[in-house]
Amino acid sequence: MARFDYVRAHSIAEALQLLGEAGLISRPLAGGTDVMVFVRNEKPPFDRLVDISRVPEMKIIERRGDEVFIGAAVTFTEAEQNALLREVAGCLAEACRSVGGPAVRNAGTLGGNVANAAACADSLPALACLDAVAHVRSLTGERSFLLNELIQGANRTAIRPGELLTHFTFPVPPAGVRSAFLKLGRRNAQAISRLSMAAAGRLDAAGRVDYARLAPGAAMPRPQRFTEVEALLLGQAPTDELLAAAGAKTAEVMIGVTGRRWSTEYKEIAIQAMAEQTLRRVLCQ
Amino acid sequence: MLIEFTLNYQPIAIEAPPDVTLLHLLRDHLNLTGAKEGCSVGECGACSVIMDGRLVNSCLVLAPQAHGSEIITIEGIHAPDGGPNDLQENFITYGAVQCGICIPGMVVAGEALLMRTLTPTRTEIRTALAGNLCRCTGYQQIVDAIEATAVQRRQAS
Numbered sequence: 334m335a336r337f338d339y340v341r342a343h344s345i346a347e348a349l350q351l352l353g354e355a356g357l358i359s360r361p362l363a364g365g366t367d368v369m370v371f372v373r374n375e376k377p378p379f380d381r382l383v384d385i386s387r388v389p390e391m392k393i394i395e396r397r398g399d400e401v402f403i404g405a406a407v408t409f410t411e412a413e414q415n416a417l418l419r420e421v422a423g424c425l426a427e428a429c430r431s432v433g434g435p436a437v438r439n440a441g442t443l444g445g446n447v448a449n450a451a452a453c454a455d456s457l458p459a460l461a462c463l464d465a466v467a468h469v470r471s472l473t474g475e476r477s478f479l480l481n482e483l484i485q486g487a488n489r490t491a492i493r494p495g496e497l498l499t500h501f502t503f504p505v506p507p508a509g510v511r512s513a514f515l516k517l518g519r520r521n522a523q524a525i526s527r528l529s530m531a532a533a534g535r536l537d538a539a540g541r542v543d544y545a546r547l548a549p550g551a552a553m554p555r556p557q558r559f560t561e562v563e564a565l566l567l568g569q570a571p572t573d574e575l576l577a578a579a580g581a582k583t584a585e586v587m588i589g590v591t592g593r594r595w596s597t598e599y600k601e602i603a604i605q606a607m608a609e610q611t612l613r614r615v616l617c618q
Numbered sequence: 619m620l621i622e623f624t625l626n627y628q629p630i631a632i633e634a635p636p637d638v639t640l641l642h643l644l645r646d647h648l649n650l651t652g653a654k655e656g657c658s659v660g661e662c663g664a665c666s667v668i669m670d671g672r673l674v675n676s677c678l679v680l681a682p683q684a685h686g687s688e689i690i691t692i693e694g695i696h697a698p699d700g701g702p703n704d705l706q707e708n709f710i711t712y713g714a715v716q717c718g719i720c721i722p723g724m725v726v727a728g729e730a731l732l733m734r735t736l737t738p739t740r741t742e743i744r745t746a747l748a749g750n751l752c753r754c755t756g757y758q759q760i761v762d763a764i765e766a767t768a769v770q771r772r773q774a775s
Binding site for chain 2: 335336337338339341362364365366369370372373382384386410433434435436437439440521522523
């Protein structure tokens with residue numbers, strides 16, 4: 334007796350019909366890199382998986398006016414190899430390249446990474462840094478969330494049964510803005526992030542910071558930009574002292590939220606250095 | 619449920635439960651035991667297969683997801699006479715095989731890379747193998763074998 338059933342959706346409309354079907358609990362399946370690990374160890378809390386991995390509308394990456402549109406079923410490999418994302422969202426392309434190994438990147442999707450909402454998920458700081466909006470649809474309509482609204486804590490999101498995370502949008506960053514991602518794991522590949530960092534920035538003609546974004550990963554209960562650090566950078570020349578102060582501020586903001594825990598002794602120093610390094614890459618190279 | 623796909627260049631149709639992995643389908647329903655179950659969570663690469671031209675961990679693919687796909691397993695990688703192909707010969711020549719459990723996955727990952735490029739750098743080869751663990755060889759000889767195969771295929775093409 335199978336523990337759950339499988340059905341494949343060919344469009345978003347069909348997926349929503351299947352997910353919303355009364356009388357049985359259905360959940361989306363895309364790359365399987367989290368779902369398959371989960372069902373190996375746990376009793377599945379659903380009757381059926383709705384495979385959305387091949388829905389064409391959910392595989393699109395394109396510019397739409399002033400926004401970038403990314404379908405939720407885009408794999409990490411597709412995202413990191415995409416020319417548009419490499420050009421305007423380097424931090425996201427780099428984050429996707431840092432996930433797992435090739436086979437995991439070929440299967441795992443951005444939508445799955447966000448919907449699974451592991452605190453260490455590599456796409457989260459990059460998407461937060463880009464001010465990405467997640468779009469969730471059901472038979473009754475569409476809801477949109479900033480990432481720190483969608484994600485309510487470790488493995489908890491605002492997505493309700495019957496809803497499907499269909500795509501993300503984010504504003505195309507202003508011309509000249511560069512962004513980068515840095516990950517700290519136990520080894521280079523197949524590593525779960527201990528900490529990660531996404532940053533974006535630009536200098537004006539006088540060499541002063543006129544655009545700054547910073548979003549750490551695996552550091553906070555919800556992904557978010559550290560606007561206090563951004564404010565400290567704006568209008569200043571990116572000297573070693575300024576970057577060191579930004580690093581120190583990053584650690585201070587993190588500890589302000591999480592408090593001091595067993596891992597803080599390590600994370601305080603690590604996050605400081607990571608903020609400094611990532612900002613240096615986007616502001617000083 | 620009936621799962622129809624292309625397996626090692628041959629169309630196949632097989633009845634299987636909807637909740638088994640592609641790895642389980644291959645090993646227990648189709649008797650193709652080349653792909654190994656190592657970690658079952660996508661960390662070791664011993665179950666690597668090529669799905670629609672891309673390397674995947676068959677332990678993380680739900681069997682019915684293969685419906686309509688082209689799957690290549692280690693059993694589909696060989697010389698025309700059924701013996702080892704050039705990559706497999708090079709694994710032997712360069713001493714890239716010790717205990718052997720990771721080797722089907724390593725060869726599949728190597729072929730997945732060589733399907734995309736015949737001019738990989740050593741770094742690219744290492745990246746392509748980043749999801750495949752080998753606890754015997756230290757990887758050096760495996761990288762050597764793939765690099766030599768790339769050179770030979772380049773010269774032959």
